[in-house]
Every structure is written in structure tokens, then in C-alpha cells.
Amino acid sequence: MNKQKGKSDDHSGDNLSFLVNRHSNGADTVIHVNGIDIGGGQVVIIAGPCAVESRKQLLDTAKGVHAGGANMLRGGAFKPRTSPYSFQGLGEEGLKYLKEARELTGLPIVTEVMDTRDMEMVCEYTDIVQIGSRNMHNFPLLKEAGICGKPVLFKRGLMATIDEYLLAAEYILREGNDQVILCERGIRTFETSTRNTLDLSAVPVLKKKTHLPVIVDPSHGTGQRWLVPIMAKAAIVVGADGIMVEVHNHPEEALSDGFQSLYPEEFEQMVKEMEEIAHVMGKELSQVKHLSV
Amino acid sequence: MNKQKGKSDDHSGDNLSFLVNRHSNGADTVIHVNGIDIGGGQVVIIAGPCAVESRKQLLDTAKGVHAGGANMLRGGAFKPRTSPYSFQGLGEEGLKYLKEARELTGLPIVTEVMDTRDMEMVCEYTDIVQIGSRNMHNFPLLKEAGICGKPVLFKRGLMATIDEYLLAAEYILREGNDQVILCERGIRTFETSTRNTLDLSAVPVLKKKTHLPVIVDPSHGTGQRWLVPIMAKAAIVVGADGIMVEVHNHPEEALSDGFQSLYPEEFEQMVKEMEEIAHVMGKELSQVKHLSV
Amino acid sequence: MNKQKGKSDDHSGDNLSFLVNRHSNGADTVIHVNGIDIGGGQVVIIAGPCAVESRKQLLDTAKGVHAGGANMLRGGAFKPRTSPYSFQGLGEEGLKYLKEARELTGLPIVTEVMDTRDMEMVCEYTDIVQIGSRNMHNFPLLKEAGICGKPVLFKRGLMATIDEYLLAAEYILREGNDQVILCERGIRTFETSTRNTLDLSAVPVLKKKTHLPVIVDPSHGTGQRWLVPIMAKAAIVVGADGIMVEVHNHPEEALSDGFQSLYPEEFEQMVKEMEEIAHVMGKELSQVKHLSV
């Protein structure tokens, strides 16, 4: 990626490349979160419900994914929904349940922020701040993430090219935060059999262009439960540093993304199969160095 | 568009349709801004530079578009740019120049807001708040626009379907603000001869589905100066309630979008040609009821 | 478009550009078919059913479009259908009905060929050979069209860029046939409200790049009857040399494309409205110099 300067660009010429770029001698960025490494040759597994729907739903699912081998817990308190009449999330109440789930399982938390005004509050609860696909070009939010002091899980936009995606990540790094985890989660294509088309070749391309860790979200990438384990394993083969998947203790009752959420037992089986694949690829699943249940 | 309720949808069933929907007996929404009507059978012309770059650049261009037949002045103080190293806009300083340009020309102002935290400040200066394509799914911003008390110029996302676009507009109306102007500005396709592909058939489709006024932005829709007048005229034929175009007093020196910005004399010529087309279509250009220069 | 030569390219270097390219001093190519000009400042109107379904259906529709102002008659005897279980056309029987319709109305015939083996037979019946979107990259068929001795109506592929389209047209011209009419007929996008997205800006872009005439097919471009007249008029404004539309005497009974086929009276009304638009643009509809009914 070459630098495309604007005319009034005040960024001095002494930097020959973008901060996101992989340098000739450069090592991978490894992000440490509560004893878990992301990006250092291990495979991290982030799992949990699409949305935090209730205290019980979250805690039950958290226990399930913890038992099944997850390293981190995901769950949305603020939900970007296409329709204003769909469930919009529990807000701060949801964040409190996430905190409780962390205390219960020891799993670090990943949750999404959508509004610059919520960044500070969300960071009080979460271990990793997520910026979702729809906000890939929400530049004020990216800048705020750049100064929030937490690692950022930053998802690729639905129709962003890889270079556009890296330029957007540059907004975060430029503010001083290089703790950024990239996430391929499917792009919009004409195919209708899957919700999106998971672009697995984006993983090696990203790994070549940038030093940042790259994970894959096969839940949004496919939109169908049965495809998730298949694509999660393929993600390891193409070099992903981990996966993020949706798991729900009762997917058939989920307020969002039920079709693509794994049952806890499916999740556990998937983790076992991923372990075999990781082994062949010379990798291993991240050690769960959590406190205790 | 049918209502797709979430399970926990608290929106009661007494509303049979979305607020954006055109009703069988429903009239068009007409938006009144400083004596200019948008949506009432007239054709509104919004023109100005992509970005406010300096006091002189803005005032010169404002005088040019006013003389050329514009009804409103556009100009960005906050600019969403793909690269963090491109010109990001002058911020509040730019808003002050816009206010000065309005006092000078009498033209109402349209300017973009990108951050919920800036909404109040932007509304102190502008007549119409613009939400850009990249923020079509920035739901907190849409909700804020719904309570801001100003008309909203709301652009279609680069790859949004018309139904997704209308659902996003619903976020604004649901908060109580039905003063929303829709804007087709090109969608992303595989074509490289143009910056985007201007989807002119979206105009009649939108006019059929919703009561809101619909304008067209041929500058972003094509990305090339010479195509702008051609597509502006076609926009009138397909039923647009107006156009928004980029004009710069010195396009060759513009900090952004120079290739697609008209010279003032090209703009003036275009307005004359649009008048002829509007006449054949039984419409007329909005009357410029401004104060005076 | 720059020439991208292959290594073993035997095309000598004395030609500085492609045969399809517009030259600095070059005039438009005008194609003469039975007294009708295509490409010479007039607007040609080609109309008829999607498929020739029966003798009566074709002759009735032919009389309808002739009365309504068509200059040429279209109708498919060989139909490219997504499913093998859909109506595939009448074959040579359909060609015979087309010939009879020409004798009846004086309208020249446009019909599609799909197989190199049928080219000779189709040319015995038709005035213009059509190559459809699905065959834009059927190179043996293009080469055969290049030596067939008839003008070729050559449709843009569903997802072809303009440069790919012109390179494909070059296959025809290179064989010695420069009687090629280009046709924008909509490209595939994510929009679902319309069958395809009619890319009207492709018309001025094509007219700038090539000397060949360019027409528009708003029937396939939109897939909806009510949108056809709207987009047909806009096509004139952007500089199209004509349109091709589907008309059926009983669209509700059509074996294919019924939703997008105009009733004869709608067609007649559309032609009147097009005449007004053409007049403003300094053009006129092609004179119907046919024999008699």
C-alpha cells in the first residue's frame, strides 16, 4: 500500500510507510489480554452470544463456551440492527452482565461500541473494544478507539477492499494504539446460499501486508450454523490467529443471529477438530490461563 | 417493505407500516427551508465545494453558485476521508465560514455531521444536516439526527439496497423527525470508468415506496466533471426533486474531489439546460428567494 | 483503452489503437438497415416480444409496435434461459414468423443467435443479428458475427466493465465487420427492487470511447414495466442512439419476461413522450420508412 497523500497533508515525509504496514524486518504484533496472547503463533477462540439478552442467557452461555474451550467471551450490549424495530441491545445493563460473566469464568470480554459518547463507559467494563463492520468508516469512532487505552477488535466492512480496511485501521494506530486485531467476517457478494462470502484468501494477504493479528468470524461469514466449524478449520489452514464465533445456549430462542449460532456442544466439538488442524499447521490453541470457574 | 420485527420488539402492532412508507392516500412530504421547497414539484439545486478549505475559497464559490442559479450551498467542515493522512476538514472554523457565506448570499447551508458529539454545534450553524454514505448505518448518529430539530439530507450507502436505505431512514423518522431528504449518489459496482454507478432507477423506485423527497448527487455518482451535467439532466427526467453537485472556483486546486467539481461557468450552463428539461417534464427549478448579494 | 498485447500477438504495431476506439478526427459510425439509420443523431426504437411464442402472438404484437411508432421488430427464436425446463424458443419456426412479420409491417428484424452453427440460418432471416449478454464472452460466436455480413446488435454482459465490453466488440470488428450496435441493458448489483441496475452513465462513457452507436434496453435494465418509459426517456437525455424494449400484446400470458413487457398502448404513449424529450435534446425519432401495412 502506497501512501496517498492529500495536498494539505501535514503528515511529514519522514515516515516512509503506514503504521499498519509490515516492515521488512518486522515481527508480528502480539496482543496480551489477561494472559492470553493474540497473534503469537497460537490460535485464540472467542465465543459467545450475538447479543447479551439477559443475565441468565449470558451466564449460561459463558459457562458453556468456557467449558468448551473458549479463551474469550463475546457478547453485544449495543447492537447495530438494520431495522429500528429490532432488538437494540441492553446497553449498560448488558455490560454489567458481561463483567459478571468474566468474574464467573475468568474469560476476558469483547464487546462492541457504536457511539463515541459510549467509549469511556464501555472501556470500564470490557477487555477488548470491538468496532463492527458497519462502523469501519466511522472515523470519529476509530479515532476515539485510538486513544481508549484498550485493544481493539476491528472488523472489515462488508464491501471494503483490503487496502481500504488497512487505511481505516491506520486511523486507530495513528492515534497511538497499535493493539488492533483485524477480523475477516465475510463480504457482500451475489451469492444467496450464504449470508456473506467469507474471504479466506484475505487472511494470508493481510498477514503479508500488516504486522497486526488477523482472526476470522465464520458465523457472520456464512450465516449458517453447519458451515461454521468447516470454515473455522479452514481459517486455521490459511493462517488466521484465531476465530470469533457465535454460541448461544438456546439458539432457537435467540433475539438475533440464531441461525448462525452454535449450540454449546457443537462448539466443543469444533474446538477439538480445530486442535487437530492447528497441530498439522504447527500451531496450537491458546492456553486458557483464566482464574477459575 | 414489510415490517421485520424482532422478537422482543416493543413497537406496538397498531402501526401497520413504516413511517417512511408512502400511504395509499398520502401526499409527498415537502420540506421548507428558508423559503425554498424541497419535494413539491420543483427542482432544487444544491451546490458548493466538497470541503470548506478557506474563507476565500468558500465565499468565492458561494458567490459563483449563487450567481449560477443554486438554491442552497453545500460544503463540508467535517470530511470522512479514506486515509487519515488526507485533509480532514476545518471543523468549527469551516462552519463559521459557511454561516458567513449564507449571510453574504442568502443561500441556506447544507453540511455534514459525522460524530454524535458534534450534532448540537453543527445544528447551530447549518440549515440542513447531512449524513453521508459512510454513516448510513451509523445508528446512534441517525437517532441523534432524529431529535436535532433540523431537516436531514440523508445519503444512500455505497452498497445499500433501497430497502436497507429506507430502514435506516426509519431510524430518523422514528425519533420524530420526518424532514428527511433522500439522496442517490451512486453505488459501488465493478465498473471503473466511473467512480461509482449512479443508480437513476432508484429515484422512481424510492418515489413509489416513500413520501420523502429524493435528490441525486451526480458528482459522487460519476466522479467526472464532464458527466455531471448529463446525469443531472437525466435525474430530472426520472423524477428527482433536485440535485446536489460539487462546484469549486478552482477545481484544479481542490483538496478533495477536484476531478468531479464543476467550474462555476459549467455550473451556470448546466442549470440553464436543466431548466429546459424540467419544463418538458412539467416542473420548474425552485425559485431562488434569497436576500441579495 | 490501451492495447494490452499478448506476447505472441501477431497484430502489427502500426495500428496505434483498437478498431472500436473513437479517433480524434473520427465520425460516428452510422448503420443503415432498410432505410433506417442507427447512430446518426436520430433515435431508433426497436420493440417486440421477448420470445416468438406463436405466429398469432408475433404478428399481433408486430402490428401493435408498428402502429405505436417502432422502427424495428425484435423477437427471440432461440432463447437463453437460466433453467433447461423453461421455454427455449421455437427455433427456425420462430424465424419464419419473424420474416412474415417483416413482410406484413415493413419493420426490419432483430433476433438473437446463440450457436455458431446457427449463424448462417439466422442470417437468412434477420436484418440484424443479436448477441446477448450471456454470450458477451462467447468468442467463437463473436468471430462468426464478424464474418456474417449482417449488422450486429451486441449486448453488454451482466457484469462486464465498459473496457471488457469494448474488447469483446473488438473481436467482431477485427474480422472485418464494423456494423456493430452496442447496447447497455443493466448490470448486476445488490439492488433487488429492480432486476438489474441500468447503468445510464455507460452511454456517454461509451460514446466518448467508441465511434459505434449505443442503444439502451430499459426492459432488461429494470425488469419492471412501469419503469421502462421513465428510463427510456432518460436514455435519450444521456445520449443514447435509441432503445430496445419488450412489448407483448398480452404480457400477462407471456412465456418469458411478462413483468417487464409493455402493453401496446403503453408503448405508444412512451414513444410520444420520447419524442418530446428528443426534441429538447436536438434529436428526433428515426423516420419509419417502411413499406406499408
Next chain:
Amino acid sequence: MNKQKGKSDDHSGDNLSFLVNRHSNGADTVIHVNGIDIGGGQVVIIAGPCAVESRKQLLDTAKGVHAGGANMLRGGAFKPRTSPYSFQGLGEEGLKYLKEARELTGLPIVTEVMDTRDMEMVCEYTDIVQIGSRNMHNFPLLKEAGICGKPVLFKRGLMATIDEYLLAAEYILREGNDQVILCERGIRTFETSTRNTLDLSAVPVLKKKTHLPVIVDPSHGTGQRWLVPIMAKAAIVVGADGIMVEVHNHPEEALSDGFQSLYPEEFEQMVKEMEEIAHVMGKELSQVKHLSV
């Protein structure tokens, strides 16, 4: 996929589903070619140059891929090229070299046919007839493939949905030929870092919908040599019955697709790595039961 009948569909209603559909009790179709099975739990490897360029180039490359572990030899004698000035293939001369390569190595041959008139001749030389992406909707060619008496390697179109692809395959099966190998080879997206986007999730979706074997072409799917082995291994994980890759003895001198063609030694290394992955997935590479070198 439900059957979408045309009105005049003469296909009687006794068939409840398409011939390509997987039936509840149905086994996979396994295709036998000269002792090699395609589709029966083994992984087939088809390799060779994009185009047959000369006798020496083909025979050298054939020996290379044979030594490296290929089961079949690919090579184009008729080349579909975007530009008419690019190398178009050697025609029958190329077919003769392919035949010679088969005699030399024992590897069965796969080569493309583009014109219905060439089908008979191509079948005299080849073991498997290939129909390329650009001809996915060349229905006369599909029908001819349905009666040609040879297995057909049928590639997915660049922007075809899976259902459109299966409907096109149905054209071949309906003529009585169920020896069809499907091939995912990348779809067109907005991404520019890769030539196309290889849609690996299409493999399990296809395997669920149809009984036909499915292979993957990572050469066209990525357009870059270094990505080919990565995606080839991932293809095995998602369930592909094999791969087809481009190998050239001197890629830097190739007349087409040099950037994506493997060097023979890269190919050999890739096959070894694929073997490991296949083993974990409970599969094995097809046995090379050829004659001898």
C-alpha cells in the same frame, strides 16, 4: 432448489426435483477416468499449463507435474481471452501435443472446448472436456456436452450464484450425461489484492445440494502463485474432491497466467503438504494409477 417451470414446460411433472440435486438416500457420483476416481473420498490433483504453447513446453511441464504427484494433466488448446490480440491457443495442434503428453506420462487429459463445432474433435483427444467460466451460460455448448460421451469439468461463472450454476449443470445432465465435475474458481468481488475471490464456502454448500463431485481451482481463484498452495490446502478442509492448478515449467515466460502458475518444485511441495491435510481430514490423495513414464 425448487423447480421453476416455464408455462409451456413440456417436462412432465413426474420428476420431483432436478437431476443435479442430492437425494435423501443418494450416494455421491464418482467419476472414473483411466483408473482415477473423482468424487469417492479421494483427492484428485489436476495440473498443467494454462495454455499449450509448444510441444516442448507441454511435454516438459507434463513430466514435471507427473513427477510432482499430479493425477491428470490440464492444458488449453482453445483459449478464451479478453482481448482478440492475446494468444488464442494452438487449436488442434495443441490437442495433438496433449495426446502425446498422455502417452508419455499416462496422465489423463483435461482441455477446454469453446465452440459447439469443435466438440467432436476435442473429444477425440481428451479424457475430460472442460467448459470454462465464460461459457457457463453458453447453453448450446452445455447441451452438446450433454451428449458428447465424455466426463465434463464444468466451471462456475465469475458471478454466478450457486443455484444458477446448478441450473446450468442441469442442462448437461438433462441430455443424459451425469459425469459432471463442478469447479469453484473464484467469483468477481471488489477486492483487488486477488484476481478473484475464491468462495470456499461454496464447496460444502455444493456438496450438500448436489451429488456431483466438486473441485477447486486456486490458481484462477487467487491469481497469485504464493496463495495457491495455501488455498489448495484449505480446499481440502472444506471438503473439495480435488484441485486444479496451473503449473508451468517457466512461468516467467508463459503466454498467459504466468503470475499464478506454480513452478514444478512448488507444485511438488504443495502436494506433500496437501497429503498431510488430507490425512487429518480422513482422506487421501488419489492414487496415480498411470501406465509409466
